[in-house]
Amino acid sequence: ADSLNQLAQAHGKFMGSAAATAHFSDSQYTEILGREFGQITAENEMKWDTTEPSRGQFNFGPGDQIVDFAQQNGQSVRGHTLVWHSQLPDWVSNLPSSEVRGAMENHVTEVAGHYAGDIYAWDVVNEPFNEDGTFRTSPLYNAMGSDFVAHALRAAKAADPNAKLCLNDYNIEGINAKSTAMYNLVRDLKADGVPIDCVGIQGHLAIQYGFPSDLRQNMQRFADLGVDVAITELDVRMQLPVDSQKEATQSQYYANVIDACLAVDRCVGVTVWGFPDKYSWVPDVFDGEGSATLWNDSYQPKPAYNAVVEAF
Ligand code: XIL
Numbered sequence: 001a002d003s004l005n006q007l008a009q010a011h012g013k014f015m016g017s018a019a020a021t022a023h024f025s026d027s028q029y030t031e032i033l034g035r036e037f038g039q040i041t042a043e044n045e046m047k048w049d050t051t052e053p054s055r056g057q058f059n060f061g062p063g064d065q066i067v068d069f070a071q072q073n074g075q076s077v078r079g080h081t082l083v084w085h086s087q088l089p090d091w092v093s094n095l096p097s098s099e100v101r102g103a104m105e106n107h108v109t110e111v112a113g114h115y116a117g118d119i120y121a122w123d124v125v126n127e128p129f130n131e132d133g134t135f136r137t138s139p140l141y142n143a144m145g146s147d148f149v150a151h152a153l154r155a156a157k158a159a160d161p162n163a164k165l166c167l168n169d170y171n172i173e174g175i176n177a178k179s180t181a182m183y184n185l186v187r188d189l190k191a192d193g194v195p196i197d198c199v200g201i202q203g204h205l206a207i208q209y210g211f212p213s214d215l216r217q218n219m220q221r222f223a224d225l226g227v228d229v230a231i232t233e234l235d236v237r238m239q240l241p242v243d244s245q246k247e248a249t250q251s252q253y254y255a256n257v258i259d260a261c262l263a264v265d266r267c268v269g270v271t272v273w274g275f276p277d278k279y280s281w282v283p284d285v286f287d288g289e290g291s292a293t294l295w296n297d298s299y300q301p302k303p304a305y306n307a308v309v310e311a312f
Helices: 004-009 027-036 061-072 097-114 139-144 147-159 177-191 215-223 244-263 303-311
Strands: 014-019 039-042 076-084 121-126 164-169 198-201 204-206 228-239 267-272
Touching: 004 014, 004 303, 014 027, 014 061, 014 076, 027 061, 039 061, 039 267, 061 076, 076 097, 076 147, 097 139, 097 147, 121 147, 121 228, 139 147, 147 164, 147 177, 164 177, 164 228, 177 215, 198 215, 215 228, 215 244, 228 244, 244 267, 244 303
Parallel strands: 014 039, 014 267, 039 076, 076 121, 121 164, 164 198, 198 228, 204 228, 228 267
Antiparallel strands: none
């Protein structure tokens, strides 16, 4: 049978997954990761707390393992992520405000520079917005205001001129205050000549919250600004226990995401946020929820996997 990525490729898209070096000793994991996907994203290995745990001390080993895996399997790599309020080392939070911009630009320069040539697209800034569309407070925002986004993008462009430079966020699947704030930011960055190539829509969905039925329309409005879009962290969680009705709804959600990407020329691909269910971040973060991925704990493809195949 064709892999998910082969099915996507027939439409000029890719299918990707988050990848975690913690599971590279699990041969069933690496076999599926290498076979089914054309793109991988480091689940944690390129985040600031890993790559620069103390100021000026860089640690590229885990991220390099992700890049090596991708190169051995003919996969592209999405860089995740240069600037984020979370998994931010304490030393950044403890800096005097006047030093934060320099520390951020140095971080972006060193990390994007190290991986230059190996990364097809960077999540330069992850999760800049609150749900109401205001900027999230963080050491970055507190030091620079919303200009931290432009400063990070310009530093990334200088360090890796060939990577596509993206902004990424969650709960921006549908048209709402948060996605409109992202839309306005991209529009303004473009007007100011700041390098911005793409928007990542994370796609952490939950069946109990309904499907964002205007996903396609929302992706299209970003595309119409002249940027690529992608679903970057897709999973569809549910309240446990699983039953066949919930699995059917989950399958429909996965298929709806594929359909939306297929309907938008500038949707370049869909990346799932890991597999199998036992390795998903969902049970750790959302109390009582799980079963969010395409494979069950014994690596059997779930109904949602077949729904993705059929959607292509
Ligand atoms: C998550 C990882 O999956 C977990 O292993 C980690 O403990 C926390 O971060 N949005 C993002 C991702 O952009 O980086 C997050 O990944 C999930 C939410």
